Amino acid sequence: MSGELEAAGALVTAGAVAGAIEGREPGQAGDGQCANCGAKVKGRYCQDCGQATHANRKLFHLIEEVLHSLFHLDTKLWRTLPMAIFRPGTLTRNYVFGKRARYISPLALFLFTIFLMFFAVSFLEAPVEIGGAASEQRAALAEGLSEARAEVEQAERELAAARAAPPPTDGTPPGLEIRLAEQAVSLANEDVERRETSLARLDALLAARQAQQNAAQAPTPPATASEQTPAAPAVIIEAEMAAPEEDDIDGIGWAPGETWQDGVRRMAQRDDIVVVEGMPELNERVRRKFENPDLALYRIQDAASKFSFLLAPLSLPFIMLLFLWKRGTTMYDHIVFALYALSFAALLFVAVILSAQTTWTNWLPGWLLLLGLPAHTFFHLKGAYALRWWSALWRTFFMLMFATIILSIFIVWIVILGLAG
Numbered sequence: 160m161s162g163e164l165e166a167a168g169a170l171v172t173a174g175a176v177a178g179a180i181e182g183r184e185p186g187q188a189g190d191g192q193c194a195n196c197g198a199k200v201k202g203r204y205c206q207d208c209g210q211a212t213h214a215n216r217k218l219f220h221l222i223e224e225v226l227h228s229l230f231h232l233d234t235k236l237w238r239t240l241p242m243a244i245f246r247p248g249t250l251t252r253n254y255v256f257g258k259r260a261r262y263i264s265p266l267a268l269f270l271f272t273i274f275l276m277f278f279a280v281s282f283l284e285a286p287v288e289i290g291g292a293a294s295e296q297r298a299a300l301a302e303g304l305s306e307a308r309a310e311v312e313q314a315e316r317e318l319a320a321a322r323a324a325p326p327p328t329d330g331t332p333p334g335l336e337i338r339l340a341e342q343a344v345s346l347a348n349e350d351v352e353r354r355e356t357s358l359a360r361l362d363a364l365l366a367a368r369q370a371q372q373n374a375a376q377a378p379t380p381p382a383t384a385s386e387q388t389p390a391a392p393a394v395i396i397e398a399e400m401a402a403p404e405e406d407d408i409d410g411i412g413w414a415p416g417e418t419w420q421d422g423v424r425r426m427a428q429r430d431d432i433v434v435v436e437g438m439p440e441l442n443e444r445v446r447r448k449f450e451n452p453d454l455a456l457y458r459i460q461d462a463a464s465k466f467s468f469l470l471a472p473l474s475l476p477f478i479m480l481l482f483l484w485k486r487g488t489t490m491y492d493h494i495v496f497a498l499y500a501l502s503f504a505a506l507l508f509v510a511v512i513l514s515a516q517t518t519w520t521n522w523l524p525g526w527l528l529l530l531g532l533p534a535h536t537f538f539h540l541k542g543a544y545a546l547r548w549w550s551a552l553w554r555t556f557f558m559l560m561f562a563t564i565i566l567s568i569f570i571v572w573i574v575i576l577g578l579a580g
Contacts, residue, residue: 474500
């Protein structure tokens with residue numbers, strides 16, 4: 160649950176950032192002198208520096224500013240989002256050529272959509288059961304659950320000892336041992352919850368398979384010739400739990416009943432991880448991080464959120480390459496295009512995540528990526544740079560190729576930064 164709370168806090172932070180960059184409509188009008196520059200003012204704004212004349216110092220007003228930045232339907236954000244989705248070329252061209260008062264800036268929209276994307280990612284569940292026969296899986300999961308509960312008890316004993324210990328005299332910050340012990344208890348409890356969920360899912364599959372077998376073995380009265388119909392194919396639940404023909408226990412494959420965390424941890428214990436040739440210190444750092452897979456995943460997600468802004472400068476050289484011989488375009492035009500395009504990509508990723516959560520929309524993610532991204536890129540290029548359809552079409556092809564390269568570079572970058580930072 161802590162991950163969801165952190166993501167929600169990040170989303171509110173994004174709204175505050177966007178509101179801070181864009182500002183909002185001021186409150187009531189003020190008269191007298193401007194608190195910022197001292198000029199004589201009358202109305203809602205200072206005629207010299209542009210600051211709002213009404214300065215509200217109530218705490219509730221600060222909370223209202225954050226909520227206003229996020230949810231008020233009359234803000235620039237809610238006027239910009241539909242344009243970014245359905246008319247990206249018009250939005251980019253309007254902003255580049257000075258029609259900016261109605262829209263949120265590209266940077267603010269990018270920040271908001273990136274935080275929104277990581278908020279959605281926090282609700283994804285990692286795969287748990289892999290490989291092995293059903294009975295072997297259940298035995299392994301039950302054994303792992305017992306070990307995880309024992310680790311919780313051990314962590315709670317260490318926490319009690321840390322709280323009962325006298326204050327440190329060796330220069331260690333007060334309360335550090337207690338905070339580390341509390342974090343260990345929290346991680347151990349999360350591991351127990353994850354294993355309990357995994358075991359419950361496996362039990363549900365076993366129960367469904369048993370019910371199917373019972374129904375198949377139940378005697379049925381003979382049907383008359385007029386009642387006979389072709390038999391429907393049986394639902395093979397066993398296939399969901401079938402093990403691969405060969406489990407690569409000594410490699411990166413999974414042992415029966417293993418979670419992905421167990422497989423990564425075992426891989427780290429082999430002590431042969433090579434991330435970059437000729438850099439043993441970096442490889443050792445990564446190996447140590449993999450010994451705690453949950454923490455490694457958190458570090459990678461944290462690095463991705465912190466360095467997501469690098470996607471824009473990484474995209475800039477590739478966009479410039481497509482318009483080397485086109486007159487009238489500047490680097491400013493390209494960076495505005497990149498920020499709005501990345502904002503849409505983040506929104507598209509959120510839609511993919513949400514649509515994959517339900518059975519009646521799980522067909523949608525593939526179509527969104529297959530058609531949504533190319534179509535949006537085509538119309539974005541065509542409108543933003545006033546291109547003919549053929550010029551926009553071949554640039555769309557190369558833009559999608561460049562996007563794959565940029566994403567690959569970014570993923571490698573954040574994995575190294577997250578695990579070796």
